Amino acid sequence: MKKLTLLLALIFLIVSCDDGDVIVTELDFDDVELQRCENVSDVTNYVFYKTKSSTNEALALQFETDEPLFEEVNTSYSILLSGTDQYSYRVFNGDPSNYFCNAIPPTSPLVQEEFISTDGLVEIFSSGTESDADAIPTEIEDPTLLLDTDLDGILDYLDFDDDGDNVPTRLEGVVLNEDETAIDLMLSRDTDGDMIPDYLDDDDDGDGILTRNEDLNRDLNPNNDKSDLDFPTVPDYLNPNITVETVVDVYRENEYFISDLTLDITITNTVLINPANQEELRNETLQLLGTYSAGDVSIKDTPVFN
Numbered sequence: 001m002k003k004l005t006l007l008l009a010l011i012f013l014i015v016s017c018d019d020g021d022v023i024v025t026e027l028d029f030d031d032v033e034l035q036r037c038e039n040v041s042d043v044t045n046y047v048f049y050k051t052k053s054s055t056n057e058a059l060a061l062q063f064e065t066d067e068p069l070f071e072e073v074n075t076s077y078s079i080l081l082s083g084t085d086q087y088s089y090r091v092f093n094g095d096p097s098n099y100f101c102n103a104i105p106p107t108s109p110l111v112q113e114e115f116i117s118t119d120g121l122v123e124i125f126s127s128g129t130e131s132d133a134d135a136i137p138t139e140i141e142d143p144t145l146l147l148d149t150d151l152d153g154i155l156d157y158l159d160f161d162d163d164g165d166n167v168p169t170r171l172e173g174v175v176l177n178e179d180e181t182a183i184d185l186m187l188s189r190d191t192d193g194d195m196i197p198d199y200l201d202d203d204d205d206g207d208g209i210l211t212r213n214e215d216l217n218r219d220l221n222p223n224n225d226k227s228d229l230d231f232p233t234v235p236d237y238l239n240p241n242i243t244v245e246t247v248v249d250v251y252r253e254n255e256y257f258i259s260d261l262t263l264d265i266t267i268t269n270t271v272l273i274n275p276a277n278q279e280e281l282r283n284e285t286l287q288l289l290g291t292y293s294a295g296d297v298s299i300k301d302t303p304v305f306n
């Protein structure tokens, strides 16, 4: 587990415009949970915030990204704060717990004092455990090898249908060795005996018709097409006697999972201005805004057929 070494305290220098007095103010939100506004309709607009009922204070960070944050692990994102990408500190005249995540800011509590960023760099690091739940452990589909067997743009360790034949890998008879560190090629299903296990074979019965195209009803599931009256339980793609081609140039929707997805959000070089009196808060040190726990997420995507 990677540990980030960070300065936890949020310490700002308040420089008064009137007399040049320097006041050190400590914004202590370390023990406060970092929350997020859930916006399912817009996956690239984010609002993270912390509120303190005891002091009616809140920190908020809002920004837009080009890509969704919750789809990859071990990934860094940087956002240079400007325009509507903002970091703010506010003091309210009441408990701000329910202030955020409303389409229109509520009439109560009222903002008594606020500081809005004019500069700053946000960095976000994602971590979690990825799995395509295809019955092959991620270590065997080694992410570092960047394997993409079916060339559909989804690496094998995230691809629930590794050979792109529209039969999910978990249904293609994979057998692992005893300590589950490798595929047992002798015991794994190889219907046509061509030494390519079915989960990597796009023509499982070796009849010259791709498994994906032995799909009479074109429902992207070759497992429910069984034409041979003599073998009514055997799907056509595992039956070399049936060679009816139904061209299906579409992949099934892929799904993979990230468990315990967390985002570590840090901010550095912040300049916050009070719009009412131009009072300024500056902090050049790296601060941890917080770690956001997204729990377990599922990522669905239909690869483009090529």
Ligand SMILES: [Ca+2]
Residues within 6 Å of the ligand: 148, 149, 150, 151, 152, 153, 154, 155, 156, 159, 161, 162
């Ligand atoms: Ca793939």
Ligand SMILES: [Ca+2]
Residues within 6 Å of the ligand: 132, 134, 136, 141, 155, 156, 157, 158, 159, 160, 161, 162, 169
């Ligand atoms: Ca896979």
Ligand SMILES: [Ca+2]
Residues within 6 Å of the ligand: 163, 165, 167, 172, 198, 199, 200, 201, 202, 203, 204, 211
């Ligand atoms: Ca196959």
Ligand SMILES: [Ca+2]
Residues within 6 Å of the ligand: 205, 207, 209, 214, 236, 237, 238, 239, 240, 241, 242, 243, 244
């Ligand atoms: Ca067949």
